[in-house]
Amino acid sequence: MKNSRIPCISELSLNRPEVLRWRERMSLLEPYTDTVVVLPCSMKKPYSQSKSHLLFKKYTKGLQEVILTSPFGICPREMEKTYPIQSYDASTTGDWSDEEIRMAGKCLKDYVGDRKVIAHVSGGYKKACEEVLDNVVYTCEDDNTRSQESLNNLQDEVKKADKVSSSKHKVHDLRSVARYQFNTKKADKLIPDNVQTRGRFNTMILSDKVQYATLHFETGLYTLNLPAGEILREEKINRVFINFDLQSNTLFTPGIEDADSNIIPNDEVVVIKDDVVVGVGKSMMNGDELVKADKGVGVKIRHQLK
Numbered sequence: 001m002k003n004s005r006i007p008c009i010s011e012l013s014l015n016r017p018e019v020l021r022w023r024e025r026m027s028l029l030e031p032y033t034d035t036v037v038v039l040p041c042s043m044k045k046p047y048s049q050s051k052s053h054l055l056f057k058k059y060t061k062g063l064q065e066v067i068l069t070s071p072f073g074i075c076p077r078e079m080e081k082t083y084p085i086q087s088y089d090a091s092t093t094g095d096w097s098d099e100e101i102r103m104a105g106k107c108l109k110d111y112v113g114d115r116k117v118i119a120h121v122s123g124g125y126k127k128a129c130e131e132v133l134d135n136v137v138y139t140c141e142d143d144n145t146r147s148q149e150s151l152n153n154l155q156d157e158v159k160k161a162d163k164v165s166s167s168k169h170k171v172h173d174l175r176s177v178a179r180y181q182f183n184t185k186k187a188d189k190l191i192p193d194n195v196q197t198r199g200r201f202n203t204m205i206l207s208d209k210v211q212y213a214t215l216h217f218e219t220g221l222y223t224l225n226l227p228a229g230e231i232l233r234e235e236k237i238n239r240v241f242i243n244f245d246l247q248s249n250t251l252f253t254p255g256i257e258d259a260d261s262n263i264i265p266n267d268e269v270v271v272i273k274d275d276v277v278v279g280v281g282k283s284m285m286n287g288d289e290l291v292k293a294d295k296g297v298g299v300k301i302r303h304q305l306k
Contacts, residue, residue, distance in 0.1 A: 013070075013071040014070075014071040014099065014100070014103060016071070018084045019071050019072055019084075022072050022073075022084065022085065023072065023073045023103075023107055025179070025180045025183055026073065026074055026076075026107060026110070026111060026180075027110060028179040028180065028183070028184070028185055029076055029079070029111065029176050029179060029180065030111070031064035031066070031076070031111070031112065031115060032064050032164055032168065032169055032172040032173075033062070033063050033064045033161065033162065033163065033164055034115055034116065034161070034162055035063055035064075035115060035116045035117070035118060035158075035161035035162070036063070036064045036065075036066055036111075036112045036115050036116070036117050036118070037060045037063050037064065037065045037066070037117075037118045037120060037154075037158065038065075038066055038067075038068060038108065038112075038117055038118070038119045038120065038121055038125075038129060039053070039056055039060075039065055039066070039067050039068070039120055039121065039145075040052075040067070040068060040120075040121050040122070040123075040125045040145060041067050041068060041069035041075070045080070045085075045086045045087070045088075046080040046081045046086050047067055047075070047077075047080050048077070048080060052145065052146055055146060055151070056120065056145075056151075056154070059151055059154045059155045059158060060154070060158055061158075062158070062161075062163035062164070063118075063158055063161055063163065064076065064077070065077040066108070066111060066112070067080070068104050068108060068121065068125045068128060068129075069085075069104070070096060070100040070103070070104060070124075071100070071103070072085055072088070073103055073104050073106075073107030073108070074104070074107045074108055074111055076111070076176060078172070078173035078176045078177065079176060079177065079180065079220075081217075081220035082177055082180065082181075082219070082220030082221060083219045083220055083221060086220060095123065095124060096123070096124030096125075096127070096128070100124065100128075101124055101127050101128045101131060102128075102131070104124075104125075104128040105128040105129070105131040105132040106132065108128060108129065108132060108133070109132035109133065112133070114135060115135070116135045116136070116137075116161070117129070117133050117135060117136040117137070118136075118137055118139060118154065118157045118158065118161070119133070119136050119137070119138050119139070119140075120138075120139045120140055120145055120150070120154050121138075121140060121145065122140045122143040122144070122145060123143065126138065126140070137157055139153035139154040139156075139157055140153075141153065170195070170197075171191060171193060171195060174191045174195060174197075174205065174215070175187070175188045175190075175191045177215065177220065177221070177222065178190045178191055178222065181221050181222055181268070182232075182237055182238065182267075182268075183262065184235075184237060186235040186237060187235075187237065189231045189234075189235055190205075190212060190213060190222070190224075190228055190231055191205065191212075192207040192212075194207055194208070195207055197215075199214075201217040202214050202215065202216050202217050203215040203217075205222070210227050211225050211227070212224070212225055212227050212228040212231075213225060213228050222268060223268060223282075223302060224268050224270070224280040224302070224303075225280065225303055226277060226279075226280060226303050226304075226305065228280065229270035229271075229277040229279070229280040229303075230270075230277050232268075232269075232270040232280075233270050233272055233275075233277050236260070237260070237270075238260055238262075238263050238267055238268060238269040238270060238283075239259065239260050239269070239270055239272055240256060240258075240259045240260075240263075240269050240270065240271045240272065240283070240290060240298070240299055241256070241257045241258040241259065241271075241272050241273070242255050242256060242257060242271060242272070242273050242278070243255075243257050243273065243274075244273070245273070245278075246271070246273075246278055246279055246301065246304050246305075248301075249281075249300065249301045249302075249304070250297055250299075250300060250301065251271060251279070251281070251297070251298050251299040251300075251301055252295070252296065252297060252298060253285070253289070253290060253291075253293040253294065253295065253296050253297075253298040254294060254295065255298075256290050256291060256298050256299075257291075258291060259283075259287045259288075259290040259291050260287050261286075261287040261288055262287060263283050263285075263286055263287035263290065264283075264286050264287075265283060265284060265285055265286060266282060266283065266284075267282070267283045268280065268281070268282060268283075269281060269282070269283045269299055271299060271301065271304075276305070277305065278304060278305045279299075279301045279302075279303065279304035279305065280301070280302055280303050280304075281299045281300050281301040281302045281303070282299065282300045282302065283298065283299050284296070284297045284298060284299065284300060285298060
């Protein structure tokens with residue numbers, strides 16, 4: 001999937017399909033620490049490459065960070081390289097409408113729950129926090145998140161909070177992407193507790209020397225190997241059923257017997273014949289179209305059973 005820039009320059013952007021899908025799927029995610037740091041978004045994507053976030057990250061190590069942003073609402077730090085959040089263009093002035101403030105506030109409250117929040121924000125970002133949060137401390141002085149006084153306040157509050165091990169942090173981050181991509185908490189099974197990663201750009205996901213998936217640098221999403229297909233079959237996620245032997249890397253719709261109805265185009269899917277995983281790949285249609293279409297490419301197969 002080649003990413004294109006997504007212009008988000010008006011309130012109409014709040015209801016774009018990819019934006020609505022993002023906000024809905026954020027309900028599957030949860031912080032990995034009991035204290036959450038809330039930060040403003042930046043024009044540069046991913047956020048962590050911006051001047052402001054390079055600065056913030058020096059003071060927030062060991063805690064869950066979540067970025068407030070319109071029109072997407074929130075972006076937990078581990079999701080910042082994932083499509084579409086890494087591909088949108090919007091104003092970052094913090095001068096938000098009432099609707100944007102309500103939307104971002106609701107997303108934030110749903111995400112943090114009753115956890116303590118360190119809010120390093122100003123302007124509309126702060127208004128969104130003030131509308132929904134009770135257990136919160138504000139660290140920004142004079143509406144300047146990058147001033148030394150504000151950063152010192154942030155550092156002092158972070159020091160008071162409990163941290164978690166880097167290994168738990170790593171597993172959590174990888175599972176967050178899986179939950180988002182496959183729209184279910186059952187996708188946690190794709191990331192074993194003893195997960196290993198390799199690769200500088202694209203990241204191989206392994207367990208006991210077996211590769212389950214690849215996390216792609218360009219999209220921040222997974223492509224699957226056959227062992228991951230077994231997990232999708234067991235957990236009843238993104239299944240496509242056929243009744244013949246695969247002969248090529250292209251599965252045409254006339255050969256598809258059934259498919260899970262919640263599949264959308266570009267989803268990773270598992271192809272099953274007689275309850276056996278015979279392939280994994282990318283769906284070119286939604287679940288209903290895979291079953292009903294009488295022509296066209298249904299699934300582009302990446303790996304298949306030999």
